[in-house]
Amino acid sequence: MADPKRSAACIVGIGETKYGRDKGASHTNLALQLEASIRAIADAGLQRRDIDGIMPFQNLANAEEIVANLGCDRVRFAATVAMGGASPVASLALAADVLAAGRASAILIPAGWAAFSGPRTRELVLDPARLPGGVIAGDYYFPHGYTAPMQWYAVMAQRHMYEFGTTREQLGAVAVAMRKHAQLNPNAVMRGKPMTMADYLASPMLADPYKMLDCCIETDGAAAFVVTTEERARDLGRPIVRVEAAAAAQPHPADEITNRKNIFETGLGRAAPEAFGRAGVRPTDLDFAMIYDCFTFELIHQVEELGLCARGEGGPFVEGGRIELGGELPINTHGGLLSEAHVVGMNHVVEAVRQLRGDCGTRQVANAELGVVTGWGDFGDGSVAILSRR
Amino acid sequence: MASLTAIGEDEIGSKGTGDEFYAWCARGELRLRRCNACREWCHVPRVTCPNCAAIDWAWERVKGTGRVYTWTVVHRAMHPAFMGDVPYAVVVVELDEGPRIVSGVVDCPLEALEMEMPVEVVFERSDRWGDRVLPRFRRAPGSKALRGAGGIAR
Structure with a gap:
């Protein structure tokens, strides 16, 4: 088990905006992130001027403008991790090291976007220079109409179904579980819109095997969290959520998704053993998991890469309510990117903290003491954090 | 969003190796980069050979x-x-x-x-x-x- 005597970074503050899909909204990425940041700092019991480190999300806001708006005049560490949706958890991993090195004492990690009322994914993907791979995508993917994350990952899902017999209904089980959890979450965009397997099966095909209901939702919203040292966290008198270990890695090659020796190789496959090893815990010790669910298969894939089951067994793992509340290992109790909101995985960190604080109300996992959060980004970059309440 | 490099659309292909690759295609030949040192094939084309780090390529027909x-x-x-x-x-x-x-x-x-x-x-x-x-x-x-x-x- 993890060593409670070893000092660890702690998440002491969390903040979220309302998550929504309002066509008339006029949010900016910056305003959403500032709102979430102010809440996270207040939740930590800190003053804005106490924040001396910041790690914003690539392309969604820069450190300078956030710092200027928040009046944080003592910032001495700023960095952005470039791993797409794996960035928030990878930033948490780096923040823990920065805190241990004394380069900062309270680090704010914000992210969010107006992904519904602002530019939609279909607009953001028009320029390969904005995408992982850049020149490679422009030269070798786009000419064949291979232009978007849904399509990049679909070919992995398809091969997994062929090699391991992963089924349509197993993909559906993920979508249905996420939607079920969202019904218990007042901030979930899909609350009040329950979904059955029949609904899932009837949804239109977008990029085989991905149907519309295999895909995350485009939403407006932001979240933020504050990380500090354990000593500082205990002084603040806030509930302690320790980062037992966190790690991030990329698959090889990271900039080309089809030419890996094994197409199922991901960054998470290398980061997870490192994190579990350093934390001194096993996957079977976990009370819950928050897994970056940009598409249904990516959740199944990461269940395997995390080591929760062997490669190829992710499909059966998610069946039979096993990942639902009350099941063997509840996953994404907030509804995830599929049914709560797409906040680039920030909402997964926030929900993990909330579970460990025991603040999840009707969707609380009983006696939640140890959980894992993953991030997935770009062409399979991965990050993982093992969090505990101690 | 792994790369922050700002590349204009007109530069894509001209800065990479795409122009050479597609020039062979236009002649009806599929050619990939093959390392002259270790003889490994490489697609997509790279600047150095990921296998042996040589910068010595030929476009060989597959x-x-x-x-x-x-x-x-x-x-x-x-x-x-x-x-x-x-x-x-x-x-x-x-x-x-x-x-x-x-x-x-x-x-x-x-x-x-x-x-x-x-x-x-x-x-x-x-x-x-x-x-x-x-x-x-x-x-x-x-x-x-x-x-x-x-x-x-x-």
């Missing part, structure tokens, strides 16, 4: 045959240039020489697409993304012997 390693059929295009083409297939072909290449199919009904299906290269002009002669693939019924080769372990 047979143009391989198997469909995986695929997707796109029913809703995410890029406007392809909206008139749906449904269309994106295939990942594992060439007999080893490297995989992203492509599309010709003369193949979408419902006939199969994993491990033997295919062979043909060249087709497309103006969907730049104006280029692209390597595409058609079924190679005569190469049934290839069926089942390769597979999971690679």
Whole structure:
């Protein structure tokens, strides 16, 4: 088990905006992130001027403008991790090291976007220079109409179904579980819109095997969290959520998704053993998991890469309510990117903290003491954090 | 969003190796970079050989045959240039020489697409993304012997 005597970074503050899909909204990425940041700092019991480190999300806001708006005049560490949706958890991993090195004492990690009322994914993907791979995508993917994350990952899902017999209904089980959890979450965009397997099966095909209901939702919203040292966290008198270990890695090659020796190789496959090893815990010790669910298969894939089951067994793992509340290992109790909101995985960190604080109300996992959060980004970059309440 | 590099669309291809790759395609030849030092094939083309770090390449012709390693059929295009083409297939072909290449199919009904299906290269002009002669693939019924080769372990 993890060593409670070893000092660890702690998440002491969390903040979220309302998550929504309002066509008339006029949010900016910056305003959403500032709102979430102010809440996270207040939740930590800190003053804005106490924040001396910041790690914003690539392309969604820069450190300078956030710092200027928040009046944080003592910032001495700023960095952005470039791993797409794996960035928030990878930033948490780096923040823990920065805190241990004394380069900062309270680090704010914000992210969010107006992904519904602002530019939609279909607009953001028009320029390969904005995408992982850049020149490679422009030269070798786009000419064949291979232009978007849904399509990049679909070919992995398809091969997994062929090699391991992963089924349509197993993909559906993920979508249905996420939607079920969202019904218990007042901030979930899909609350009040329950979904059955029949609904899932009837949804239109977008990029085989991905149907519309295999895909995350485009939403407006932001979240933020504050990380500090354990000593500082205990002084603040806030509930302690320790980062037992966190790690991030990329698959090889990271900039080309089809030419890996094994197409199922991901960054998470290398980061997870490192994190579990350093934390001194096993996957079977976990009370819950928050897994970056940009598409249904990516959740199944990461269940395997995390080591929760062997490669190829992710499909059966998610069946039979096993990942639902009350099941063997509840996953994404907030509804995830599929049914709560797409906040680039920030909402997964926030929900993990909330579970460990025991603040999840009707969707609380009983006696939640140890959980894992993953991030997935770009062409399979991965990050993982093992969090505990101690 | 792995790369923050700001590249204008007009630079894509001219700064990379795409122009050379597609110049061979325009002549009806599928050529990949092969390291002169260690003889490894490399696709997509790189500046150095990822295997031995040599900067000594030749564009060598491949047979143009391989198997469909995986695929997707796109029913809703995410890029406007392809909206008139749906449904269309994106295939990942594992060439007999080893490297995989992203492509599309010709003369193949979408419902006939199969994993491990033997295919062979043909060249087709497309103006969907730049104006280029692209390597595409058609079924190679005569190469049934290839069926089942390769597979999971690679």
